Amino acid sequence: MATANNDKKPHAAILTSPGMGHLIPEVELGKSLLTQHAFDVTIFLITTDLATARSQIHQQTSHLKTAPNVVELPQPDVSSKLGPDPSLLDRIVVTMTESLPSLRSFILSMKHPPSLLVVDLFGTEAIPMARDLGMQPFVFLTTSAWFSALTIHLSAMDPNQVENTHIKNREPLPIPGCEPIQFEDTLEALLDPLGPIYEGYSKVSKVINGSDGILINTWQDLEPSATKALGDSGILRRFTNGPVYPVGPLVRTLADRDTGSVHVDNKVMRWLDRQPTESVIYVSFGSGGTMSEAQIRELAWGLELSMQRFVWVVRPPIEGDASGSYFDVGIGGHGSPEYLPKGFVERTKELGLVIPMWAPQVEILGHAATGGFVTHCGWNSVLEAIFGGVAMVAWPLYSEQKMNAAMLSKELGVAVRARGEAEGGGVVGRDEIARVVRRVMVEEEGGAMRAKVKELKASAEKAVCEFGSSESLRQFRTYSRAASEAKARGA
Secondary structure, three states, rough: OOOOOOOOOHHHHOOOOOOHHHHHHHHHHHHHHHHOOOOEEEEEEEEOOHHHHHHHHHHOOOOOOOOEEEEOOOOOOOOHHHHOOOOOHHHHHHHHHHHHHHHHHHHHHHOOOOEEEEEOOOOOOHHHHHHOOOOOEEEEOOHHHHHHHHHHHHHHOHHHHHHHHHHHHHHHHHHHHHOOOOOHHHOHHOOOOOOOHHHHHHHHHHHHHHHHHHHHHOOOOOOOHHHHHHHHOOOOOHHHHHHHEEOOOOOOHHHHHOOOOOOOOHHHHHHHHHOOOOOEEEEEEOOOOOHHHHHHHHHHHHHHHHOEEEEEOOOOOOOOOOOOOOOOOOOOOOOOOOOOOOOOHHHHHOEEEEEEOOOOOHHHOOOOEEEEEOOOHHHHHHHHHHHHOOOEOOOOOOOOOOHHHHHHHHEEEEEEOOOOOHHOOOOHHHHHHHHHHHHHOOOOOHHHHHHHHHHHHHHHHHHHOOOOOHHHHHHHHHHHHHHHHHHHHHO
16 A cells, blocks of 8 residues: 655656547646656556657657656557447546556555556546555646536536526526536537436546545636636535646647657748748647548638638548547658548648648747647647637537637637537538638738737746746645645544
């Protein structure tokens, strides 16, 4: 059993779940705890794409004098545990559950075992194990305070009321102290409040609320209402056993990168160097986002019709699965994708750049030539856009991305929303795509959005300084150390 050792630095174990959207901020958390807050850090890596995960961790940590210890847990065979066409959620949950015996075994073998375990939304089944081994369990929610507030409050909601008011009558879903969620922005998990997915989400909510504390990848100035509601005196604090810490923005930045030790696509950067300031729109739907062939073709025509310079990261089409690349990201590609409209690459060769599979997003968003970003609104991409000072076209695909898109467009005013038949599961047309791209890139509205996002960038940079979110991590360290010492004394 792990026990507190008062003569040593606190030792934090961080359990990652599959997907870059979880791995990237969890590695950033580990880096911050290690380099700024005197923790020993072990990252337990669970992934179905080990090569990409290794490459990503190398990019994020190779410039450090001392890097977190990374343990690659064996990839479990989950084929017999899943049906013939499992959902993304089922695959993640089963993969995490089947990895717990390996995690437990490794922790028991450690000479200096961790004093606390940090898990994300999909790692909550490890919390009972952590308590059994004498570790404090914490949850790191790698997204917004608004979504975190929904997750924390969910276990107190009446599913029948959600069914009758939010789903049947399409009334906004209230969250105490926060903006309500409009029906068109709601989560897939809420669409069937009497079904198994909602029930499982509610159980996860209870487990999260019973942890020793919750960390969220946001900061107060970005989400003042939601962070206030989650604070020590906030209306949602009564639902949680431990404190809630807004520790963000934990995000990759150019300042953290040693470009001599990581892969940078020089072709992309040389092309951007030749473009005017804020003249290029970057198009990428994240590491897991995919589209149908019809939608990819409409997007190509829309970019061409917009007559704006672009860098477009293209992934092969997958029909009927917006998260089809989640488990198989890949970081390379070559040639002209055959599923684009005939002659598109040749016709637009002076205007844009098509990059198959992967591009250096942080460098592109941080380049002076980039003025806009067509994004799926994954939280990492949102934070990276803010640090790049780039306005956005919000095009959510799955999970909480519609909530993020609503926040960006309605509350923060740094994005326009791509509307159209996609709201009903159809295809966004080329004219709508050209319209929203031009709104961001050439119309007065786009300039105003860039000015607002640059204000958020300054706020984000301030938040990671001494008296910003770093203070939350210092408070987290003090709290976890005091609780660990009290446990050791038998208090």
